[in-house]
Amino acid sequence: MNHLPEAWGRPRDDIYGAYDHSFVAASQPNTHTQSPIVTGTSVVALKFNGGVVIAADNLASYGSLARFTDMERLRQVGTHTVVGASGDVSDMQHIFTKTLENLTISEEYQSDDGHRLRAKHVYSYLSRVLYQRRNKFNPLWNVLLVAGWDEGKPFLASADLLGTTFSAPALASGFGAHLAIPLLRRVAPDEAAVEGITRERAIEVVEECMKVLFYRDARSMNRYTMAVVTGSKDEAGKEKVDIEWRKDIELKQQSWKFAEGIRGYGAQTV
Template sequence: MNHLPEAWGRPRDDVYGAYDHSHLRPSMPNQHTQEPIVTGTSVVALKYNGGVVIAADNLASYGSLARFSNMERLKQVGTHTVVGASGDISDMQYLFDTALEDLVIKEEYQNDGHHLRAKHVYSYLSRVMYHRRNKFDPLWNVLLVAGWDDGKPFLASTDLLGTTFSAPALASGFGASLAVPLLRRVCPDEESVAKISRERAIEAVEECMKVLFYRDARSTNKYTMAIVSGEDNKVDIEWKKDVELQKQSWKFAEEIRGYGAQIV
């Protein structure tokens, strides 16, 4: 054995030949992109009579650490569409800053008067996600696409497998379990969309963001909301809107039986 300090426990190269490290090398290539580190949680969206309301909080978590508090996870694409992303932040940045930016530039470069609508953007994103899945290098995101298309509000989602889904109320992340049931009370089916006003839709989404702040450890009370209105065919975005909390955020806990000095 080679007993020199720099190679303790190794066979001597001059006697047995150079040490073979091949067994230490993995048979597969490195897969660093398959391990999301910095992630964002829920995106919530709801159709109403005249448009779509979509919201996502501004927190990006490094594991369980609330690392970045100003990460906006909604992006306006063209004049008719807003895309929201949950999941890996680096993959989201690739989609927002590279893929979608290139798509808009190529579309506007022709200057033919045609603009990307929500269905076009959604079709493109669903194919990008499915293509990356087939390469065994998926983008670890769930995307919600909200917009206005052919005189109707448009809302659909796609995920890292390229699965496509459309509904009048959608949410990703923890919101799929906590927010969707609340939204379906307001809008149980597509026929109910015509009965929902803009104010009622905003109220429902705000309530969902409040519930997620209380119940989801990876969320925060700072969030971005976008309202896609069909009245003027433009996207109205309100930035960094606060969840309306009680004066003492956890005051409601005093009313729970068994809390503090209360007798069960």
């Protein structure tokens, strides 16, 4: 007797011919990529009194190979928002070039009602897209940081591939969640501390985080992109949002000779 599942409830093959296995293949569930191939590492963001600073390096790694060195992982959405993505680069491109562009076209151009997408709107939409894909067991392998201006104050929040959402005055994804967050929280331990952080101080802290990540994260590089979202009101009381881009910033590398002074380095006697 043939005990294979496809033979259950049917006559033997040697009498009625071989079984058509195409029926079995057609009934199998869809399978999706469950492991990212080309990935980007940390995104770092910090609120300040009047806006948000967000930065991400330009490297996309193929495993441990520094494959693509000009991959910007920040994208402006509308007039109020910048989205940063770490994780799988192909999923990031899907979010940037399809999901967010379709959202912008639909909400700002097709409607033509004067309404403009704010940071909270973009964040709510992306968090639900991620959660919906997770429920289909085909997640978008990214952690997204949404920075911008909303209702007269800076906005910063995070959403991951499971649809988990939260906000904080300082956020980082990837390896930065371990290395950059402690540095950021020294400056912004809570929302109340944001009022005392100037734009210059916020940029300085984020630059320091990018420097630490370059030296400590093997998937990082010394060139990165930064966006500074600043909100204010004009004389008529109308809200005004400005997004300043600083692209292809290059860190000034220090000599690796300092490694000789680290205990246990190389063949030195300790």
